[in-house]
Amino acid sequence: NAGVTQTPKFQVLKTGQSMTLQCAQDMNHNSMYWYRQDPGMGLRLIYYSASEGTTDKGEVPNGYNVSRLNKREFSLRLESAAPSQTSVYFCASSGNRRGSYNEQFFGPGTRLTVL
Amino acid sequence: EDQVTQSPEALRLQEGESSSLNCSYTVSGLRGLFWYRQDPGKGPEFLFTLYSAGEEKEKERLKATLTKKESFLHITAPKPEDSATYLCAVQAVVVSNYQLIWGAGTKLIIKP
Numbered sequence: 001n002a003g004v005t006q007t008p009k010f011q012v013l014k015t016g017q018s019m020t021l022q023c024a025q026d027m028n029h030n031s032m033y034w035y036r037q038d039p040g041m042g043l044r045l046i047y048y049s050a051s052e053g054t055t056d057k058g059e060v061p062n063g064y065n066v067s068r069l070n071k072r073e074f075s076l077r078l079e080s081a082a083p084s085q086t087s088v089y090f091c092a093s094s095g096n097r098r099g100s101y102n103e104q105f106f107g108p109g110t111r112l113t114v115l
Numbered sequence: 116e117d118q119v120t121q122s123p124e125a126l127r128l129q130e131g132e133s134s135s136l137n138c139s140y141t142v143s144g145l146r147g148l149f150w151y152r153q154d155p156g157k158g159p160e161f162l163f164t165l166y167s168a169g170e171e172k173e174k175e176r177l178k179a180t181l182t183k184k185e186s187f188l189h190i191t192a193p194k195p196e197d198s199a200t201y202l203c204a205v206q207a208v209v210v211s212n213y214q215l216i217w218g219a220g221t222k223l224i225i226k227p
Contacts, residue, residue: 004158031213042119042217043159043202050213058214090158094213103149104215106158 002026004107006091012113013081021076021110023091031094032074033058033104034066036087043090049074081114088112117142117207121218128225131192136201136221139185144208148186149215150179151202159202193225 007022025032034046045058049068063085065077074093078085088111092104118141128134140148147166151159163172165181172179176197178189188201200222204215 033213040219042219043204043215044217045214048213056211056213092158103161103164104159105161108158109156 004091004093004105006089006107006110008110009108010111012115013078014115015082017081018077018079019081020078021089021091021112022073023075023107024073025093025105026072027093027095027105028071029093029095029105030071032068033092033094034064034074034076035090035092036060037090037109038087046076083114086112086114117205117216119203119205119216119218121203121221123221124219125222126224128193128223130194130225130227133189133191133193135190136188136223137185138188138203138218140205140216142205142207142216146206146208148181149204149206150186150188151204153200153202153220190223193223195225195227198223198225
């Protein structure tokens with residue numbers, strides 16, 4: 001069981017370039033999430049997918065798009081990168097119990113720098 | 116406005132010196148409070164979920180407690196391997212099941 005995997009681990013982009021961050025989970029979880037983490041701030045939710053076929057905006061969705069490719073995979077796309085998007089990006093997934101919150105399992109993160 | 120505040124920002128202890136980390140929250144209604152541990156360069160790792168005031172959870176040298184306004188993470192006789200950033204998050208009743216409000220974390224350093 002690999003848990004949650006993310007690629008790439010590191011990336012440097014120039015302003016205006018595009019890229020896609022990949023995430024996959026092998027725990028048969030319904031829900032998946034994309035967060036960004038910046039120094040001195042809590043994790044901020046960018047987008048989430050409650051179940052396969054659905055996606056919803058989180059706290060900071062501007063400048064990002066997502067795709068829930070199938071139950072396992074959830075990608076995050078930056079169409080035109082900006083320096084303000086320099087951050088560490090985490091993907092997470094959570095399980096399937098109804099009526100209660102399920103703890104989230106996180107990937108190792110992608111460290112993105114936009115010059 | 117729903118908010119989660121963690122204190123202190125950083126805490127340095129000698130090995131064996133017990134202490135507590137604080138997570139205070141202001142939400143319209145608490146559905147659950149969560150503690151995570153994050154090591155440098157890694158993703159957060161789930162520790163505990165607390166649902167109601169008075170609840171306590173324990174794991175090795177860690178014990179989490181919950182009141183109506185705050186949660187404490189007590190660390191008893193810590194070891195250097197307990198050094199990490201500890202994150203607190205809250206799920207509020209009026210927010211969807213899928214969105215958490217995160218604190219900025221407390222960086223714990225245990226010196227041998």
